[in-house]
Amino acid sequence: MRTMPDTEAAPWSYLSTSVYYSTVHMMRVLGIDFGERRIGLALSDPTGTIAAPLPTLKRRVGKRPPLAALAAIVSENEVEALVMGLPLTLDGEDSDWTRTVREVGAALSDRTGLPLHFVDERLTSVRAERAVRSLGLPKKKREAKERVDAAAAVLILQSWLDLPPDRRQGTS
Numbered sequence: 001m002r003t004m005p006d007t008e009a010a011p012w013s014y015l016s017t018s019v020y021y022s023t024v025h026m027m028r029v030l031g032i033d034f035g036e037r038r039i040g041l042a043l044s045d046p047t048g049t050i051a052a053p054l055p056t057l058k059r060r061v062g063k064r065p066p067l068a069a070l071a072a073i074v075s076e077n078e079v080e081a082l083v084m085g086l087p088l089t090l091d092g093e094d095s096d097w098t099r100t101v102r103e104v105g106a107a108l109s110d111r112t113g114l115p116l117h118f119v120d121e122r123l124t125s126v127r128a129e130r131a132v133r134s135l136g137l138p139k140k141k142r143e144a145k146e147r148v149d150a151a152a153a154v155l156i157l158q159s160w161l162d163l164p165p166d167r168r169q170g171t172s
Contacts, residue, residue, distance in 0.1 A: 030079045031157025032070070032108075033121065033149055034101050036061055039070070040149030042157040043077055051157035053150035065104045067111055074112045082114050085121030085156040092120075119160050121152070 027048040033040035041054040054073070057066055073079075084105045089095050094102075102118070109116035 027080045028078055029081045029083055029157060029161065030074060030077070031153045031160070032082065032084045032105075033153040033156055034065075034084060034104055035059070035149060036097075038146060038149045039066070040146075040151070040153035041073065042150065042153035043079070044157060044161055048161060051154045051161060053154050056146035056149045065107070067104075067108055070108055071111050074114065079112075080114065082109060082112070082116045083157050083160045084116060084118055085152065086118040087121055090122065092122075117160060119156050121156055 026046045027044070028046060029044040029048055031042035031044075031051055037059055039057040039059060041056065042051045043054050044051055057069055059066065074082075082105065084101065087095070087097050087101060089098075105116050105118065
């Protein structure tokens with residue numbers, strides 16, 4: 001004779017896994033560390049929990065941002081939201097570069113139709129350099145700027161993913 005599980009001890013135990021997974025929102029998010037020479041990128045896992053690095057895009061100084069390449073990455077990875085590092089001054093103020101990053105973010109958001117969120121990226125590059133140095137890689141690989149930019153994008157995205165969902169709304 002089969003009995004129902006004790007739902008007071010584990011109220012979710014009677015739910016099938018399909019019901020459980022249908023209530024969890026799956027969402028991929030793209031993290032962007034926009035720089036003058038390189039664009040560090042990171043992508044969340046499908047559950048929007050963990051950030052992982054993507055290959056870094058190169059930029060030419062003075063040229064238009066590679067919005068088409070970024071939009072292609074968004075499309076290929078079925079991204080549903082954008083998180084961009086915001087390079088505030090140490091005093092927390094906007095600079096000329098901050099305004100440029102905001103403009104590029106808005107243009108990418110318009111092009112893809114995705115929501116855009118900004119994350120304060122002060123000292124992210126310093127933390128990324130330390131993290132890359134601690135990996136124990138050979139010096140040449142350790143000092144590769146692309147690796148540091150990708151690590152910075154991971155830190156930016158992960159800091160947003162770690163926010164409670166109700167606090168994410170106010171970051172755009």
